[in-house]
Amino acid sequence: MSLRKRLILLILGTLVLTLGLTWFSYERSHRVLHSNLNQMGNHTALQVAKVVDEYVDRLQSTVINVSQMVRLAHAQNPNAKDDDLAPLFQQAFSVNKGKGIVDVFMGLEKDGSFVDGTGWREPEGYDCRRRPWYRETIRGRGPILTTPYLDMITGRPVVSVTLPLYEETGTLLGVVGIDVDLKPLGDMVARQQLLGEGYGILTDASGSLLAYPDPKALLEENISAPSSRLSPSLTAIGRNMVARKTGFGDFFAPGSRDPMRAFYAPTRSGLLVAIVFPRKALDTYLRSLALESVWGTLGTLVLVLALLVPVVWGIRRPLISLLQTSESIQHQLSQTATFEDVAFSLQRLTKDIQNQTEKVRVPEIQKLLGSLGQTLQVISQQQEEITAYIEETTAMNNTLEDMNFALQQRERIWSRTLDVSRAVTGTMDFYKELRHIADTVHQVAEAFGVSICTLEEERLVPRTFVGYENRTYLGTIPLQNSVAGRALDRKQPIWVPRVDQETEYVEFHPNVVSEVEIPLLHYGETVGVLDIGFDQERQPDAKLLETLIPVASALAGFIHASRSQKEIRNSYRYLADKLQNITGIYHDETAEHLERVGAYCRLMAQWLGRSPQEREDIALFSRLHDIGKIRIPLSILAKPSALTPEEMEVMRQHTTWGAELLGDARWLRMARNICLCHHEKWDGSGYPRGLRGEEIPWEGQVVALADIYDALRAKRVYKGPMPHAEVARVILEGDGRTMPNHFSPTIQAFFADNIYTWAPSSTKLSCLPPHPQSPRNDQPGSHSPLSPE
Numbered sequence: 001m002s003l004r005k006r007l008i009l010l011i012l013g014t015l016v017l018t019l020g021l022t023w024f025s026y027e028r029s030h031r032v033l034h035s036n037l038n039q040m041g042n043h044t045a046l047q048v049a050k051v052v053d054e055y056v057d058r059l060q061s062t063v064i065n066v067s068q069m070v071r072l073a074h075a076q077n078p079n080a081k082d083d084d085l086a087p088l089f090q091q092a093f094s095v096n097k098g099k100g101i102v103d104v105f106m107g108l109e110k111d112g113s114f115v116d117g118t119g120w121r122e123p124e125g126y127d128c129r130r131r132p133w134y135r136e137t138i139r140g141r142g143p144i145l146t147t148p149y150l151d152m153i154t155g156r157p158v159v160s161v162t163l164p165l166y167e168e169t170g171t172l173l174g175v176v177g178i179d180v181d182l183k184p185l186g187d188m189v190a191r192q193q194l195l196g197e198g199y200g201i202l203t204d205a206s207g208s209l210l211a212y213p214d215p216k217a218l219l220e221e222n223i224s225a226p227s228s229r230l231s232p233s234l235t236a237i238g239r240n241m242v243a244r245k246t247g248f249g250d251f252f253a254p255g256s257r258d259p260m261r262a263f264y265a266p267t268r269s270g271l272l273v274a275i276v277f278p279r280k281a282l283d284t285y286l287r288s289l290a291l292e293s294v295w296g297t298l299g300t301l302v303l304v305l306a307l308l309v310p311v312v313w314g315i316r317r318p319l320i321s322l323l324q325t326s327e328s329i330q331h332q333l334s335q336t337a338t339f340e341d342v343a344f345s346l347q348r349l350t351k352d353i354q355n356q357t358e359k360v361r362v363p364e365i366q367k368l369l370g371s372l373g374q375t376l377q378v379i380s381q382q383q384e385e386i387t388a389y390i391e392e393t394t395a396m397n398n399t400l401e402d403m404n405f406a407l408q409q410r411e412r413i414w415s416r417t418l419d420v421s422r423a424v425t426g427t428m429d430f431y432k433e434l435r436h437i438a439d440t441v442h443q444v445a446e447a448f449g450v451s452i453c454t455l456e457e458e459r460l461v462p463r464t465f466v467g468y469e470n471r472t473y474l475g476t477i478p479l480q481n482s483v484a485g486r487a488l489d490r491k492q493p494i495w496v497p498r499v500d501q502e503t504e505y506v507e508f509h510p511n512v513v514s515e516v517e518i519p520l521l522h523y524g525e526t527v528g529v530l531d532i533g534f535d536q537e538r539q540p541d542a543k544l545l546e547t548l549i550p551v552a553s554a555l556a557g558f559i560h561a562s563r564s565q566k567e568i569r570n571s572y573r574y575l576a577d578k579l580q581n582i583t584g585i586y587h588d589e590t591a592e593h594l595e596r597v598g599a600y601c602r603l604m605a606q607w608l609g610r611s612p613q614e615r616e617d618i619a620l621f622s623r624l625h626d627i628g629k630i631r632i633p634l635s636i637l638a639k640p641s642a643l644t645p646e647e648m649e650v651m652r653q654h655t656t657w658g659a660e661l662l663g664d665a666r667w668l669r670m671a672r673n674i675c676l677c678h679h680e681k682w683d684g685s686g687y688p689r690g691l692r693g694e695e696i697p698w699e700g701q702v703v704a705l706a707d708i709y710d711a712l713r714a715k716r717v718y719k720g721p722m723p724h725a726e727v728a729r730v731i732l733e734g735d736g737r738t739m740p741n742h743f744s745p746t747i748q749a750f751f752a753d754n755i756y757t758w759a760p761s762s763t764k765l766s767c768l769p770p771h772p773q774s775p776r777n778d779q780p781g782s783h784s785p786l787s788p789e
Contacts, residue, residue: 021379029386030286036393037282041194041248041263041275043401048192048200048273049265052185056269058550059101059161059180060143065557066092066104067165067176072564074173075666082108082115093117096178102151102158103179106165107134109172128175137162137175145270148182148204150219157182157210157219168666186211186218189273194263198277201262205270207242223272229254237262241272250279292382300375350376430562431464437555438466441532445544448535449509453477453484454528454559460484468509468533482506484529487517491526493549495540514538518548520556527559568667582630593710594623600706601699607750608698614670621671622703625678628658655679655688670699678703681742701744705731705751708738728755 066089073080073088085106093104094117105116107128114122128134133146146160162177185202190211192200202211207224209217217229223238230238233251240247244266250259264274350373357369434452442450449467453460460477479485481504487494495516499505505515512533520528530552602619610618629637632654636647643651658675662668677691677700684692686704696704712730715721722730730738732752740748 018379025382025386029390032390033282033286033393036390036397037194037261037277038248038263040393040397041261041277042246042265043397044192044194045263045265045273045275046246048189048275049267052189052202052271052273053267053269055185056145056161056267056271059178060163061550061554062096062099062101063143063161063163063176063178066178067163068557068561070106070165070173070176074167078664081111082113085115086119089115089117090119091117100181100184101178102181104177105179106174106176107131108174110174133160133162133177134175137177138164138172140164145204146177147206148208148210148219151181154181157186159204168669182210192275194275194277195281197281198260198275201264201274201276203238203241203272205242205272207238207272210271234262237264237274240264241266241274244272296375296378296382300371303371347380350380433558434464434555435466437551437558438464441530441548441551442466444547445532447532448512449533451508451531451533452528452555453531455488455526460488460529463528465508469511471509477506483515484517484531487519487529488526491519491521491524493518493545495545497537497539508533511535516540516545518545518552520552520559522553522556522560525560527556527563530555582627593714596710597625597703597706598622600709601702603754604702604706604747604750607754608702608746610698617670618674618699618702621668621674621699622706624658624662624671625674625703625707626654626658627661628654628656628675630661631657652679652687673697673699674703676700678707680704682744683739683741685742696744701747705743705747708743709751712738 089104103116103118107114112127112129114128143163148157148159151158160177160179162175165173165176189200189202203223207222208219209221224235224242226232226235231254237249241264246265248263250261259279260276261279262274262276266272353369353373357366438450438452451462451465453462483504496502497514514534514537516532518530598619601622602615605615605618655676659672662672677696680686680691680696684690712722712727734740
């Protein structure tokens with residue numbers, strides 16, 4: 001092959017190789033960058049959705065806390081009106097003002113009145129029960145977000161977070177809620193970008209726009225419905241968002257030919273978010289890289305031609321060497337597959353060209369090879385830039401994954417905080433809840449140990465701990481000369497980086513190096529301290545404190561509520577004990593009879609699997625089953641002969657009179673049920689309401705059998721005592737007046753299986769007063785199939 005042809009082939013080969021390498025780099029960069037962009041966009045949309053959920057969770061927690069304040073106020077004054085509740089809502093509004101909350105309010109079910117924290121007065125004839133937000137709330141049971149609307153004064157979108165409030169009996173008290181300005185949340189979402197480009201979109205569950213570049217579209221347009229402001233391609237994405245799907249899609253804005261890509265995700269709270277990125281930005285960057293590479297190659301080829309043509313016929317040998325080098329470049333580049341391999345091959349070939357340049361004696365060829373080496377060096381640098389950009393993108397993706405993990409950790413502790421806030425509204429296992437909270441804080445803070453102490457008479461008493469290698473200081477902690485006491489006195493957290501340099505440190509464990517003491521404050525009142533210890537030196541961490549302080553606030557409310565419930569329950573126990581004494585004084589049901597009935601009820605409640613609290617309650621309140629008899633004349637109550645129908649009707653009134661005497665206190669619900677239902681019968685023949693089967697509360701079923709058993713065993717003014725075996729036969733077989741179908745089959749089966757337990761000689765009931773008037777059934781000749789013997 002002639003030199004001319006070789007030269008032409010060299011030029012064409014170099015051109016094709018350069019263009020091919022440029023195209024290969026462009027296509028691969030295009031695929032990689034688009035793939036990474038999609039992953040980054042989906043991650044960003046999910047993270048923004050989690051931030052929105054975290055914001056809504058804080059709002060729901062605020063509504064729950066306000067509802068607890070209202071429930072406590074209602075318990076203290078059941079007849080409170082809207083004017084009585086106004087100071088409470090004004091206080092709640094002042095505490096939460098500045099957090100995006102523009103009002104705290106409540107609509108009352110009993111009269112439709114309205115009370116809020118701003119002092120707004122409803123117009124005449126206003127009835128909140130007919131308002132859409134009220135009806136929408138009572139259809140659910142938990143906190144909800146109502147349909148957003150535009151505030152008539154500020155023109156900003158507003159949403160209400162509402163919660164129906166019920167009494168323990170299930171009676172609806174009303175709806176508690178807060179009005180929230182959505183502009184701060186919408187601005188936060190609208191500022192979200194990818195790689196410094198684009199904007200965010202926020203809608204409600206139906207698709208109404210809450211954050212969008214065009215302010216006139218807010219609450220006026222629906223992202224799933226085409227309009228002059230929204231293109232059909234965008235509304236197609238909007239329909240996927242309303243269907244609560246996660247993904248991405250491309251669309252064109254009205255009047256624009258530039259494609260946009262939207263990454264969308266739903267939130268748990270019902271709101272929908274999307275991050276919009278202009279594809280033009282990424283495509284422009286890739287095209288600029290490709291054009292730079294092409295123009296650099298063309299310029300180099302022109303320079304090579306200008307240098308080679310004048311001396312082409314006198315440099316055959318150097319050109320042959322140059323052709324060999326070119327073939328080597330083509331061969332080596334065809335074997336590469338990754339960007340790193342391409343860059344390495346280019347660097348290696350650049351060195352080969354430098355070696356060939358030193359061997360060539362013709363100055364023009366030396367310049368030519370030098371220019372070719374510089375060209376390859378430029379291409380290599382561009383390749384390194386692309387590789388560095390991809391590495392940067394990968395590092396950014398790793399950073400997003402780390403942020404996602406951190407947000408998941410924060411979501412766990414906020415979820416637990418919300419559970420604690422909800423636990424205050426119901427029955428609480430105090431120590432179990434405390435340990436769960438301590439365990440969550442222990443994991444999130446990556447601490448060596450966590451302890452929770454409560455304030456008891458000027459000393460801190462540890463209630464639970466997690467970690468510390470299961471060994472810790474369990475004595476009380478003085479308020480004076482201790483870091484915990486100083487934190488309570490200042491009412492703010494104290495972080496001790498080195499406990500060995502703190503003179504007031506009280507040792508929890510010898511391995512603790514750093515600790516933080518967070519005071520537990522409930523509306524300014526100190527109730528305890530949250531102690532977190534680390535076995536390595538830790539400097540103050542503002543983000544960790546920002547996460548834990550709301551947990552400490554919820555924990556303080558939990559401890560305060562637990563104390564309040566305990567005090568109320570003890571007060572009612574004292575009242576029940578005094579009412580029992582009144583009952584024993586007024587008629588012949590002695591204290592011994594009442595104690596035996598209570599013991600029988602406790603035994604049956606244990607067998608039925610009731611909780612320890614329910615067992616103690618029924619043992620106490622069963623003693624009040626006949627409290628209503630203090631309203632019955634003694635002439636009827638102590639009559640030795642049979643009662644007339646009129647007298648029997650009066651006697652039967654003691655069930656309802658007893659319930660009336662006990663009143664409507666929530667803690668006496670079981671006592672009222674016992675008074676009303678201990679004469680109801682399983683077959684519906686009882687009184688006062690003729691309840692049947694499971695219509696009778698379980699406590700009424702239990703007391704009915706216990707009362708009948710002890711009444712038959714005891715001596716009364718109108719009858720003599722019965723032996724245990726005879727009483728058991730009456731209950732299990734009947735005697736015409738008392739029949740087996742009067743009792744719950746489940747409880748009757750328990751009695752049949754435990755006849756010996758109920759016998760006078762039973763060790764389980766040996767601590768109770770005996771029936772002194774009852775004849776023993778273990779004398780000769782008194783045996784029966786149901787006898788304990």
